[in-house]
Amino acid sequence: MPSLMNDSPTNAAEFTVSELSGSIKRTVEDTFGYVRVRGEISGYRGPHSSGHAYFSLKDDKARIEAVIWRGVFSRLKHRPEEGLEVIATGKITTYPGSSKYQIVIDSIEPAGAGALMALIEERRRTLAAEGLFDEARKQLLPSMPLVIGVVTSPTGAVIRDILHRIEDRFPVHVIVWPVRVQGETSGEEVSRAIAGFNALGPDGPIKRPDLVIVARGGGSLEDLWGFNDEAVVRAAASSEIPLISAVGHETDWTLIDHASDRRAPTPTGAAEMAVPVKADLEAQIAAFTARLKSAQSRTLDRRREAVRSLARALPTLDSVLALPRQRLDRSGQGLGQALQLNTANRRRSFDRQAGRLTPVALVSAIREKRQMVRDRILRADRSQERRLDGWRSRLERHAQVLAAVPRRIADIHARGRDRLTDLGRRSDSTLTMMLDRRKRGLDAQARMLNSLSHHSVLGRGFAVIRDCDRKVLARAAQVDAGTMLAIEFADGEVSALANSGDKPVLRPKKPVRTKAGKPADQKQGDLF
Structure with a gap:
């Protein structure tokens, strides 16, 4: 049954999807323009x-997508953070690719001082957990210090x-690293300055x-x-040079005060x-110096009196040499x-030794030594025989x-010859199969x-x-009157002259034939 809705006439204009999306985009942008939206960051x-x-x-009832372009993101004073x-x-604009509306953000700021304090407290807990404080x-x-x-x-x-204060108290060499202490780039400049001082070498042109x-x-x-920027805190914590933070008045506290080695209430x-x-x-x-001179004088007096006392206690030379x-x-x-x-004792000892040195005792000692030599020779011979x-x-x-080696070699050679023969048969069979497959494919x-040939x-x-x-x-519109044409048939080619009428004037031409009655060239690409 045909649909009455499709058959009924209507005056509603037809839009393409792109036209409808573009119209909605222009309507939203013209209606709202620049707006200020308060909400909680989610999904960052x-x-x-x-x-x-x-x-x-988002808030407790709604949610809107947001985007910050790269050029704007690099200039933000406050970077977005989750929650x-x-x-x-x-x-406010739309994204036609997914039928969504979104806000393209140009600037962002925390919602009041309470939000800033909450952000500082959250950042302080995170950095403290890392041990930076x-x-x-x-x-x-x-x-x-010689250089500050x-x-x-x-x-x-x-x-x-x-x-002025350093000049009044103790004049030393002062190096100033100029930075912005307020604004969007102040945190980045301060962190680079701290890292720059630490990067200076001891023997460089700048001390x-x-x-x-x-x-x-x-x-x-x-x-x-x-001075609450995370980069500033990390630069202060990683500084190898001792660092004093003097930011604000005595009641002002920033995160760099926790990371520095010492906090001063004021710059002075x-x-x-x-x-x-x-x-x-x-x-x-x-x-x-006065105390040193007085102490030296008193020490010399005490030592001088001690030397006198020791001299009186020393004995005379005669009393020292009397006993020796x-x-x-x-x-x-x-x-x-x-x-x-x-x-007399030496003479008696020589007599006892002379009584021992008789010919009989010497002959007996020589026999004993010879027997020892024979025993050692016999033991050496037996040891050599065992070796x-x-x-x-x-x-x-x-x-x-x-x-047994030649037999093993023969066995290995036989097994290798058998295996080589088997491999030869297998390779011949494989080669034959491969050639058959290639021939069938060809x-x-x-x-x-x-x-496919024309x-x-x-x-x-x-x-x-x-x-x-x-x-x-390919088309008749491409042929002008008086144009020479070449018409190729299956058995040859003829020439023709196009005229202004409905039929072209044909001029016979000797057919072009190849051997065996086939066309001159049967390459596939010759169709065009």
């Missing part, structure tokens, strides 16, 4: 590989206060600082936001922490008698093994080539018409 996974950022803004409530400013990793400040690096704005009052001060005057939470306080008072050091050195002299006199008196007794027997047995075993391709089409009564440039003419 960082920037895409293209540099763009895609996420959603952060923000106020986004941008333009541990007291164990903080460094001690040098007592008297200052990271701050070169035009503000902060650098003048620091230089490496012994101490770094990161300073800024007071301001609101938004003004000090750059940082200068006071960095260097001592030169006048106090000079007074202290003078006091130490007595021992020498007694030894001299008994020396002659001792020599006589020693001579020779062992070598003979090993040689016999080796000879038996060598005798025959099939030849049949396919003949079936000469077989010409044999069924068709013809190919070309112009004088041998270009194939």
Whole structure:
């Protein structure tokens, strides 16, 4: 049964999908333009590989897709974070590819100071969990630095206060790394400045600082936001040079204060922490010098008195030599008698030794030594015979093994010959099968080539018409009056002249034939 709806006439205009999507896009963009949307960031996974950022803004009842283009993302003061409530400013538009509407964000900011404090607290807990705020990793400040690096704005009052305070207390060499201390790029510039000071070499044209001060005057939470940047905190925590943070007033706290080695309440306080008072050091050195001289004088007096006391306790030379002299006199008196007794003892010892050296004793000792030599010769001969027997047995075993080698070689040769013969038969069979498959494939391709050749089409009564440039003419509109044509049939080719009438004037031409009555060229590509 035919549908009445399809047959009924209608005045509604027809739109393509692209036209309808474009119309909706223009309507949405013209109606809303730039808007400010407050919502919670959801589905943020960082920037895409293209540099763009895609996420959603939602509240308790609705959700809208959001996108930040790469150029805008690099200039954002506050980067999007998952779960952060923000106020986004941008333009509502549609994405025709998936029938969605979305907001293209130009700027983004946390929704009030409460959101900023919540973001700071969340970031503080995350960085503290990584150990960046541990007291164990903080460094001690040098007592008297020779070079101080200052990271701050070169035009503000902060650098003048620091230089003035250092000049009053202890003049040292100060290197200023100029940065923006407020704005979208302040965090990145401060982190690069800290890393730059650490990258300086000890022997370079610019001396490496012994101490770094990161300073800024007071301001609101938004003004000090750059010093809560994660890159700044990580740069301060990884600094090999001791670092003092002096950001804001005494009541202002930023995340760099937790990561720095020391926090100063004000930039002037940082200068006071960095260097001592030169006048106090000079007074202290003078006091130490006076105390040293007094101590040296007292020490010399005590040592001089001790030497005098020791000198009084030493004995005289005669009392020291009296006892050795007595021992020498007694030894001299008994020396002659001792020599006589020693001579008599030596004579008796020589007599005892001479009584032992008789011819009979010498002959007996020689016999014993000869018998010992014979026994050792017999033991050596028996040991040599046992070694020779062992070598003979090993040689016999080796000879038996060598005798079995030719038989093993013959067996291996026979097995190899059999295997080679089997492989030859298998290779001949495989080669024959392969040649058969290739021959069948070649025959099939030849049949396919003949079936696709245009000469077989010409044999069924068709013809190919070309112009004088041998270009194939497929339509009558391509033929002008007076054009020379070449018409190819199955058995040859004829020439014709096109006229203005309905029929062309044919001029016979001698057919072109090849051997065996076949066309001159049967290549497949000759159809055109």
